[in-house]
Amino acid sequence: MAGYLLRRLIQSTLILLGVSFVTFLLLYVLPADPVRQIAGRSATAQTVENIRAQLGLDQPMLVQYGRYLAGLVQGDMGRSYLQKTEVATLIAARLPASLLLMAGGIACELLIGLTLGIVAAVFRGRPLDQGLMVVSFVAVSAPQFVVGLLLLYVFAVQLGWFPIGGYGTAAHLVLPALTLGIMGSGWYSRMMRSSMVEVLRQDYIRTARAKGLGRARVLIRHALPNAILPIIAMIGIDIGIFIGGIVVVESVFGWPGIGQLAWQAIQRVDIPIIMGVTMVSATAIVLGNLLADLITPLIDPRIKLR
Amino acid sequence: MKNLLLSTAIVAATALPGFAQEYTPDPNAQPGGMITVTYKDDVATLDPAIGYDWQNWSMIKSLFDGLMDYVPGTTELRPGLASSYEISDDGTVFTFTLRDGVLFHNGRAMTAQDVKYSLDRVTDPETQSPGAGFFASIAGYDAVTNGEADSLAGVEVVDDMTVRITLSRPDATFLHVMALNFASIVPKEAVDEFGTDFGKNPVGTGAFKLGEWTIGQRLVFEKNADYWRDGVPYLDGVTFEVGQEPIVALLRLQQGEVDVPGDGIPPAKFQEVMSDPAQAARVVEGGQLHTGYITLNVGMAPLDQLPVREAINMAINKERITQIINGRAIPATQPLPPTMPGYTDGFEGYAFDVAAAQAKLAEAGLADGFTTELYVMNTDPNPRIAQAIQQDLKAIGVEVEIRSLAQANVIEAGGAGQAPMIWSGGMAWIADFPDPSNFYGPILGCAGAGEGGWNWSKFCNEDIDAMAIAADSMTDPAAPERLEMWSDVYMQVMEQAPWVPVFNEQRYTMKSERMGGDDALYVDPVSIPVNYDYVYVTE
Numbered sequence: 001m002a003g004y005l006l007r008r009l010i011q012s013t014l015i016l017l018g019v020s021f022v023t024f025l026l027l028y029v030l031p032a033d034p035v036r037q038i039a040g041r042s043a044t045a046q047t048v049e050n051i052r053a054q055l056g057l058d059q060p061m062l063v064q065y066g067r068y069l070a071g072l073v074q075g076d077m078g079r080s081y082l083q084k085t086e087v088a089t090l091i092a093a094r095l096p097a098s099l100l101l102m103a104g105g106i107a108c109e110l111l112i113g114l115t116l117g118i119v120a121a122v123f124r125g126r127p128l129d130q131g132l133m134v135v136s137f138v139a140v141s142a143p144q145f146v147v148g149l150l151l152l153y154v155f156a157v158q159l160g161w162f163p164i165g166g167y168g169t170a171a172h173l174v175l176p177a178l179t180l181g182i183m184g185s186g187w188y189s190r191m192m193r194s195s196m197v198e199v200l201r202q203d204y205i206r207t208a209r210a211k212g213l214g215r216a217r218v219l220i221r222h223a224l225p226n227a228i229l230p231i232i233a234m235i236g237i238d239i240g241i242f243i244g245g246i247v248v249v250e251s252v253f254g255w256p257g258i259g260q261l262a263w264q265a266i267q268r269v270d271i272p273i274i275m276g277v278t279m280v281s282a283t284a285i286v287l288g289n290l291l292a293d294l295i296t297p298l299i300d301p302r303i304k305l306r
Numbered sequence: 307m308k309n310l311l312l313s314t315a316i317v318a319a320t321a322l323p324g325f326a327q328e329y330t331p332d333p334n335a336q337p338g339g340m341i342t343v344t345y346k347d348d349v350a351t352l353d354p355a356i357g358y359d360w361q362n363w364s365m366i367k368s369l370f371d372g373l374m375d376y377v378p379g380t381t382e383l384r385p386g387l388a389s390s391y392e393i394s395d396d397g398t399v400f401t402f403t404l405r406d407g408v409l410f411h412n413g414r415a416m417t418a419q420d421v422k423y424s425l426d427r428v429t430d431p432e433t434q435s436p437g438a439g440f441f442a443s444i445a446g447y448d449a450v451t452n453g454e455a456d457s458l459a460g461v462e463v464v465d466d467m468t469v470r471i472t473l474s475r476p477d478a479t480f481l482h483v484m485a486l487n488f489a490s491i492v493p494k495e496a497v498d499e500f501g502t503d504f505g506k507n508p509v510g511t512g513a514f515k516l517g518e519w520t521i522g523q524r525l526v527f528e529k530n531a532d533y534w535r536d537g538v539p540y541l542d543g544v545t546f547e548v549g550q551e552p553i554v555a556l557l558r559l560q561q562g563e564v565d566v567p568g569d570g571i572p573p574a575k576f577q578e579v580m581s582d583p584a585q586a587a588r589v590v591e592g593g594q595l596h597t598g599y600i601t602l603n604v605g606m607a608p609l610d611q612l613p614v615r616e617a618i619n620m621a622i623n624k625e626r627i628t629q630i631i632n633g634r635a636i637p638a639t640q641p642l643p644p645t646m647p648g649y650t651d652g653f654e655g656y657a658f659d660v661a662a663a664q665a666k667l668a669e670a671g672l673a674d675g676f677t678t679e680l681y682v683m684n685t686d687p688n689p690r691i692a693q694a695i696q697q698d699l700k701a702i703g704v705e706v707e708i709r710s711l712a713q714a715n716v717i718e719a720g721g722a723g724q725a726p727m728i729w730s731g732g733m734a735w736i737a738d739f740p741d742p743s744n745f746y747g748p749i750l751g752c753a754g755a756g757e758g759g760w761n762w763s764k765f766c767n768e769d770i771d772a773m774a775i776a777a778d779s780m781t782d783p784a785a786p787e788r789l790e791m792w793s794d795v796y797m798q799v800m801e802q803a804p805w806v807p808v809f810n811e812q813r814y815t816m817k818s819e820r821m822g823g824d825d826a827l828y829v830d831p832v833s834i835p836v837n838y839d840y841v842y843v844t845e
Contacts, residue, residue: 033718033758034714036718036721036758039436040358040435040439042437042738042747043436045758047451048758050453054431054432054434083350083505084503085351094521094522097522149553152557153557156557164554164557164558164563165551165554166547254548254554255549256523257522260522260549264348266712269714
């Protein structure tokens with residue numbers, strides 16, 4: 001177990017190193033000059049060169065990357081080119097909101113997805129099952145921007161049940177979390193259904209029924225723990241998809257997370273912020289995957305980590 | 307259209323104390339109340355030396371003051387932190403007398419040393435101010451930029467209340483420059499205390515001070531009770547909520563939660579709002595110092611031939627392009643917008659005429675047309691406008707390939723001179739200050755035509771440049787002869803057709819029912835989008 005963990009941690013570090021290098025390289029070859037964004041429209045060539053030298057952007061790419069990495073291992077993500085504030089401060093101010101949104105999103109997608117999946121599996125082949133699968137198909141395909149605005153219009157503007165965007169209370173979280181969760185819930189309902197259908201065909205389920213246990217009890221005690229197993233591993237992978245989703249959802253609902261920060265930084269070629277958000281997101285994804293792998297054997301004793 | 311040029315308060319050589327055009331406070335104004343303003347993008351900084359965005363420009367104006375200022379709702383200069391000033395006969399020495407009893411938000415009185423410090427700071431290369439170039443006419447600017455000096459030789463503290471600024475050349479726009487946010491007066495001790503985080507902890511002399519800033523969510527401005535102008539601001543404070551999509555902001559306005567959506571009415575909702583009389587009544591329309599244009603790269607064949615550039619000018623149906631943006635613009639004939647002093651009234655420009663355009667192409671030996679590229683920023687409505695341009699040019703046989711890219715990439719291609727044509731939408735020139743010279747130097751003059759410059763046509767005509775310099779060497783920015791010269795400059799530019807001026811965007815600011823104050827304050831040409839110091843609530 002300890003050996004496995006060590007190996008995975010080394011792997012994770014290498015992945016993050018790779019991510020940092022590729023992102024840095026892409027930003028370096030990007031045909032857009034951050035110094036122009038800083039220097040403004042009426043800057044002289046001298047001013048542009050001054051700024052380039054001050055930021056070390058006149059150095060070769062590998063030197064720049066080396067400097068960035070040296071700072072990063074000491075916890076220094078640099079300062080924003082345009083805001084002049086430390087990137088770590090900017091991310092720290094916004095990360096809690098994003099984590100909260102992701103947690104809400106995961107809760108929504110599991111709650112909705114698993115429930116629909118179980119119901120569909122129990123009623124498999126019947127109209128209810130088919131109807132639910134159409135719903136899940138729509139949920140997976142609907143663009144989050146549209147879903148968000150639709151929810152906002154119906155539940156916040158028309159019905160007035162929730163605030164129109166913003167951040168602060170539990171009521172603020174419901175619609176953004178739902179928007180984020182709906183896409184995944186469609187996906188989870190399909191996975192849960194097929195996993196459940198398979199488990200329900202197993203001999204031990206028939207045995208349990210044969211010894212006289214009630215339908216509900218068999219479903220919850222015997223079928224569910226086995227069917228849910230493959231789903232758990234998916235949550236870790238989900239974090240990657242969520243990070244893509246929060247950019248859109250945060251923008252629609254005015255949610256003050258790192259997605260908004262990244263989007264604005266990309267518009268203005270604010271490289272330290274883009275790098276910072278990328279590294280934090282990549283770390284979250286790597287950790288999510290690692291956690292999913294570590295949790296699986298706790299649920300299923302048949303799986304051993306080596 | 308208001309005739310802004312003749313009513314100006316500036317008098318050459320000596321400034322009169324007690325300027326005629328001071329703003330009369332609104333007799334109906336009631337003090338008190340908070341308003342809520344929304345923006346989509348976060349506020350990057352409130353450091354007046356750095357901030358250069360749509361959302362922070364007017365915020366900084368309310369937190370800080372410069373020596374000069376504008377009469378609210380107009381383009382007329384008036385003194386700000388200076389109570390008066392004198393200009394030498396040759397127009398190179400400006401002596402400013404400061405106002406007594408002006409306090410920074412930290413309680414300290416402002417002095418001439420602060421003026422010197424602030425100008426040194428904004429031009430110091432370490433500050434990396436995007437506005438440093440505006441101060442290039444101050445003596446000693448080059449030495450500071452090159453790192454040979456730490457301080458501007460041309461800015462001298464005469465005594466605690468007097469500053470003398472010497473220019474290396476006459477600069478008619480200098481008083482406008484001193485009214486820019488970049489020329490705001492900041493207290494050294496606060497900048498030293500917060501360092502590069504001064505932009506998150508601003509301390510100025512303005513009508514409001516920063517109360518609270520929750521990054522990514524909201525900023526709260528509080529009334530500065532010690533403000534040096536009597537009677538303003540009326541509001542107790544302004545809450546800015548950031549990260550709000552324009553469409554969400556509009557919904558919230560309709561629910562009474564928002565007073566001014568800072569990004570305006572989203573295009574998709576514009577017709578709906580304007581066709582509802584109750585909502586349309588709360589929309590203020592005004593001119594804007596903006597021109598949307600297509601640059602034609604004079605260094606790339608076949609655009610290097612004048613008849614080809616003229617043909618393109620004649621082929622563009624500007625009326626139709628304004629319809630793409632719901633008619634929120636007026637077709638343009640020349641680089642300057644109509645509200646800018648120096649605009650040439652009655653100039654028709656190149657009329658839309660497909661047959662004449664084809665004749666011009668034939669004159670250049672290109673009767674069969676040619677193939678070229680149009681660079682455009684990839685946010686709506688710019689790609690749609692690019693398609694309209696593409697169709698217009700196809701009608702005269704010119705095949706246009708559209709390159710739709712992120713803003714920074716378009717700017718890069720334009721600066722490098724790689725783009726045959728660029729539609730300026732989303733990056734277009736909005737004047738920094740209301741003076742005709744601001745539309746020339748960086749975007750049409752030789753100074754901007756070099757590698758990386760904003761003159762994407764790479765148009766450089768030494769004779770026109772000489773005229774521009776002569777016009778700016780006059781001392782009075784509003785002198786009719788000077789404005790006449792600027793008018794000539796742009797007429798000569800149009801003869802060479804390096805641009806297709808397409809339209810001048812109008813501004814439409816929406817406000818809640820309870821907002822009071824002159825309509826002009828909601829389409830203020832300088833405090834964009836709203837002059838927070840002078841608006842009030844009526845309930």
